[in-house]
Amino acid sequence: MKKTKRSLAGIAVLGVSALLLSGCSAGGSGGGDDNTLKLWHFESETSAMGIAWDEAIKVFEEETGATVEFEEKSFEQIRSTASQVLNSNEAPDILEYNKGNATAGLLASQGLLSDLDDDYAEYGWDDALAPSLQTTARYDEDGIMGSGAFYGVPNYGEFVEMYYNKDMFAAAGLEVPTTVAELETVMKAFTDQGITPLAESAAEYPLGQLWYQLALSKADRSFVDDYQLYSGDVDWSGPELTYATETIKDWTDAGYISTDASGFKAEDAGTAFINGTYPIFFSGSWWHNRFTTEATGFDWGTFLFPEAEMSPGSAGNMWVIPEKAKNKDLAAQFIDITMRPEIQALIGNNGGIPVAANTEDITDPKSQELIGNFNTLTERDGIAFYPDWPTATFYDELNAGLQELINDTKSPAEVNEQLGGQYQSGVDDIVG
Numbered sequence: 001m002k003k004t005k006r007s008l009a010g011i012a013v014l015g016v017s018a019l020l021l022s023g024c025s026a027g028g029s030g031g032g033d034d035n036t037l038k039l040w041h042f043e044s045e046t047s048a049m050g051i052a053w054d055e056a057i058k059v060f061e062e063e064t065g066a067t068v069e070f071e072e073k074s075f076e077q078i079r080s081t082a083s084q085v086l087n088s089n090e091a092p093d094i095l096e097y098n099k100g101n102a103t104a105g106l107l108a109s110q111g112l113l114s115d116l117d118d119d120y121a122e123y124g125w126d127d128a129l130a131p132s133l134q135t136t137a138r139y140d141e142d143g144i145m146g147s148g149a150f151y152g153v154p155n156y157g158e159f160v161e162m163y164y165n166k167d168m169f170a171a172a173g174l175e176v177p178t179t180v181a182e183l184e185t186v187m188k189a190f191t192d193q194g195i196t197p198l199a200e201s202a203a204e205y206p207l208g209q210l211w212y213q214l215a216l217s218k219a220d221r222s223f224v225d226d227y228q229l230y231s232g233d234v235d236w237s238g239p240e241l242t243y244a245t246e247t248i249k250d251w252t253d254a255g256y257i258s259t260d261a262s263g264f265k266a267e268d269a270g271t272a273f274i275n276g277t278y279p280i281f282f283s284g285s286w287w288h289n290r291f292t293t294e295a296t297g298f299d300w301g302t303f304l305f306p307e308a309e310m311s312p313g314s315a316g317n318m319w320v321i322p323e324k325a326k327n328k329d330l331a332a333q334f335i336d337i338t339m340r341p342e343i344q345a346l347i348g349n350n351g352g353i354p355v356a357a358n359t360e361d362i363t364d365p366k367s368q369e370l371i372g373n374f375n376t377l378t379e380r381d382g383i384a385f386y387p388d389w390p391t392a393t394f395y396d397e398l399n400a401g402l403q404e405l406i407n408d409t410k411s412p413a414e415v416n417e418q419l420g421g422q423y424q425s426g427v428d429d430i431v432g
Contacts, residue, residue, distance in 0.1 A: 035066045037330045041096035042075040048289065048352025049156055049316075055346055056338045063337075066330055079103070086112040091322040094331035098317050099136035099152065100389065101430075105143030107320075108151040114321040116150040119332045125153055128339055128356040132383035133157060133315040146229045152318030155338045157353040159313025159383065160209050160284050161373055162305060163291065167298040168195075168279040176303050180217070183306055187256040190279055198251070199278035200261035201269040202406055205388070207248070207261060208398045209312050210282050212387035215244035217308040224310065224384045230431050236420030237413075245405065245412040252406045262403045285313075288370050289351025301366075304373050310384040311377055315355065391426025 043050040057068045078095060085091055086107065097104055107113045120126050133154060140148035177183040190197040200207050218240045225231040251257050273281040274295045291300060305311060321331045337343060344354035345361035353374050362368050377383055388395035401419045404410040
């Protein structure tokens with residue numbers, strides 16, 4: 001499937017991570033001269049990134065003598081006004097922006113973002129980022145991620161893994177599975193006790209991510225490139241997607257997934273794990289800090305999906321420098337400070353996933369486990385993005401298809417035929 005020129009203007013924002021971002025509170029006004037850095041980001045001041053970047057601002061001001069003018073923004077404010085603001089004289093010098101074809105890719109293709117290739121070479125950022133993390137930082141002339149110039153710098157990551165209730169495992173005499181067969185044995189042991197093992201949501205993203213993980217367990221990087229980057233045709237009757245859909249059906253029939261999950265949202269599944277109702281929850285690293293503070297009634301841990309080289313995930317949202325920024329050199333200096341080990345360690349020790357931290361700087365045991373799992377994936381080129389990314393409508397279409405699957409209103413073959421048609425229609429709208 002060859003790529004052709006097209007417009008991205010009608011594509012919706014990609015990825016479920018946007019659901020997790022919130023506005024931040026801070027202040028600042030004035031500036032705009034050669035010694036002022038105008039900065040926007042949308043992280044909470046108590047989040048891992050908010051804490052780390054606040055320290056980066058202090059370091060930047062001390063080292064450069066410049067002043068940071070930080071304006072309060074929300075994710076939605078930036079998302080909805082970016083094209084207009086960045087094409088005006090009101091553009092900031094640097095901002096956090098969502099990665100993906102429909103967001104950073106669109107702005108890059110419109111000439112609104114600065115090409116950062118020279119900055120990458122000067123500061124060595126490419127050496128700090130695994131190849132799979134660079135994918136969402138690079139865009140071609142049509143705004144398709146994965147090749148072309150660098151237009152952003154991610155300094156944190158995200159991925160999907162297994163969370164498990166250690167107390168429930170211990171009470172049942174079970175250990176962390178290292179194969180899919182062992183995982184199924186663990187789940188059967190819980191169902192034999194009348195416990196549904198998997199906290200799931202088919203109304204929102206968790207079940208779709210489990211479905212994609214199952215496909216990835218049978219896939220290689222070329223499958224991911226075909227599915228995500230339109231490098232080739234995707235065979236919806238092939239072994240990867242057939243296995244994924246059939247296994248979801250098998251696990252539902254076996255009682256490992258409740259049919260009630262058809263109506264559950266992600267919050268329902270996550271809080272049910274927090275409440276100790278389910279022993280296993282397959283979901284994103286964005287839950288980690290919440291479980292740390294809220295899942296206080298039991299001990300819990302994490303592990304990567306067994307027998308899979310790849311998992312859903314990506315680099316986080318990125319620092320970008322608008323083409324109309326007045327202080328691009330200061331912006332690049334600030335980005336480089338956020339990539340320093342001491343700033344990265346603040347991300348890591350506050351529940352985030354740094355991309356360039358020194359392992360010995362991470363002192364919290366659960367954070368060490370989280371970051372260790374992420375590093376394992378990046379070291380083996382195992383970050384495989386998210387199942388809904390290829391088209392603007394596929395998130396809702398995938399959820400609907402999986403709801404029909406676990407409700408037993410369509411067979412696995414029928415669901416794959418339906419999803420395949422919807423996927424291809426969306427891709428055709430993009431690449432022609």
